[in-house]
Amino acid sequence: MGYEADWTFNYFGPTKVIFGVGMISDLPLEVGSLGKKALLVTDPGIIATGMADQVEAMLGGSLAGVYSDIPQDTGIDIVDQGAEYARSVDADVVVSLGGGSAIDTAKGICILLTEGGNLKDYQGMQLLTRPQTPHVVIPTTAGTGSEVTIFSVVLDKEQGQKIFLFENYNIPRVAILDPKMTEKLPPGLTASTGMDAMTHAVEAYVSQQRNPISDGMALHAIRLINTYLPQAVEDGSDMVARGQMQIAALIAGWAFSNAMVGMVHAMAHSLGAVCRTPHGLANGILLPHGMRYNLEEIPDRMADIADALGVETRNMSPVTAGEAGITEVEALVKRIGMPTTLKDAGVKESKLEQCSELAVTDGAIVYNPRFVMDPEEVLEVYRKAYFGGD
Ligand SMILES: [Fe+2]
Numbered sequence: 001m002g003y004e005a006d007w008t009f010n011y012f013g014p015t016k017v018i019f020g021v022g023m024i025s026d027l028p029l030e031v032g033s034l035g036k037k038a039l040l041v042t043d044p045g046i047i048a049t050g051m052a053d054q055v056e057a058m059l060g061g062s063l064a065g066v067y068s069d070i071p072q073d074t075g076i077d078i079v080d081q082g083a084e085y086a087r088s089v090d091a092d093v094v095v096s097l098g099g100g101s102a103i104d105t106a107k108g109i110c111i112l113l114t115e116g117g118n119l120k121d122y123q124g125m126q127l128l129t130r131p132q133t134p135h136v137v138i139p140t141t142a143g144t145g146s147e148v149t150i151f152s153v154v155l156d157k158e159q160g161q162k163i164f165l166f167e168n169y170n171i172p173r174v175a176i177l178d179p180k181m182t183e184k185l186p187p188g189l190t191a192s193t194g195m196d197a198m199t200h201a202v203e204a205y206v207s208q209q210r211n212p213i214s215d216g217m218a219l220h221a222i223r224l225i226n227t228y229l230p231q232a233v234e235d236g237s238d239m240v241a242r243g244q245m246q247i248a249a250l251i252a253g254w255a256f257s258n259a260m261v262g263m264v265h266a267m268a269h270s271l272g273a274v275c276r277t278p279h280g281l282a283n284g285i286l287l288p289h290g291m292r293y294n295l296e297e298i299p300d301r302m303a304d305i306a307d308a309l310g311v312e313t314r315n316m317s318p319v320t321a322g323e324a325g326i327t328e329v330e331a332l333v334k335r336i337g338m339p340t341t342l343k344d345a346g347v348k349e350s351k352l353e354q355c356s357e358l359a360v361t362d363g364a365i366v367y368n369p370r371f372v373m374d375p376e377e378v379l380e381v382y383r384k385a386y387f388g389g390d
Contacts, residue, residue: 009211013254015148016174019247021239024138024178027058027095034134034173035093037064039086041106042097044068046140049184055097055138065089067109073272073279074101075155076163079108079119086113094135096172097181099193100144100153100279103137107152107170110135119154120163128169135172140181142232142245143193143280145200145253147175155273162269164363171257177250179242187233190245191336194229195284197221197249198329202287203262204255206294206301207367214259217251222308224248226332233336263372264290266362267382270355275347284338285345288329289385293377295322297370302326342386352382 018026031038038059042052047068056063067082086094086109094113096106108119110133115122122128137147146152152165185193201221204214225248231241267290268282295302299318306325307313309332313321330340339345342352356375359365365372372378384390 011213011258012168015172019177021179030136030174031093037091038062038093038095039064039091040066040095041102042068043070043102046098064091070102070105073155074105075157076119079105082109083112097138099141100146103146104152106135111170122165123163125166128167132170136174137172138176138181141185141193142182142249143196145249147172148250148253149257160273162273177246179239182242183236191233191338192280196280197252198225199264199283199287200252200256204259206298206369207259209367210259214255217255219308221248221252226309230335260367261364262368263365266359266365269362270358274351274355281345284333285342286385288326289381291326293381294370341388
């Protein structure tokens, strides 16, 4: 599998996971064990579903306030304002209810509540030296994995770029995966967030920083997503499919929190910053093209991915198997009704050059299995994803 005798790694994934339909009922117990006054961080879409009301009622007297001024991609200003509000209501524990944007906002607030200052002061890697404000996450999508990862991704509007925080001390303490809380996610968002999780799993499995623990999680996540994502898209009330997707997103999150991701994420981050393309949508469209770019570098790994996707690979060479796996990913994207080209996703061709320049400066690209530094090469991959075809 490509691991040498002198090779070392460490694995870190300390989040307590509570899973099951109705298990949201454990929220007051978990919050009570971590603090006295809880700030609820959520977004306007979740408030419209009535789920925020449900959580507020469960928190009762321990609810300090609600911060819901959160757009599709959270920003530095959003986090700074949220922390100011959290301080004004004396919150000592944070509960996030939502997708990646709400969870990452809450992660930022947790740091500012403990350390003070502005979010920009903490841009970077492992800068914190002590545990941060406790955070309980209730995901309403199955994709980001942010409920268990070291990452927060936040838009810097002034620079037109997404900034990253990587902090072991700021991983959420508890993740409550209640499939019921993802039931109202519409089919389009179910599909795109699910493909975000698939991209985490595939990129973690081929990453330069992969390890055997992340390998196992990534391959199992690929199997689960391939099986259950079409079901979850087709029937949002299917609690088995919703639950399995939540588990897949979570273990893919653990995998890439340790192994990191690669060029597909670098390119999706750049499209998000320049064109506001939703993260999961960009990843789902770009993934087969990124896999094709990397195939010759890691054919055995790509064959394993094909195997996890249900391809009969026994009589195939690794490259042929890898190609069959890529075709399988393309078929999945079609089956779940997502756009298959950047053009269909509303991206402007004229922006691709700017995105390519940005993508080669993105932290994720460092872990890509094939060395990539030339924006021209990235542009070629963007063009393939823009027009379709291989
Ligand atoms: Fe992602």
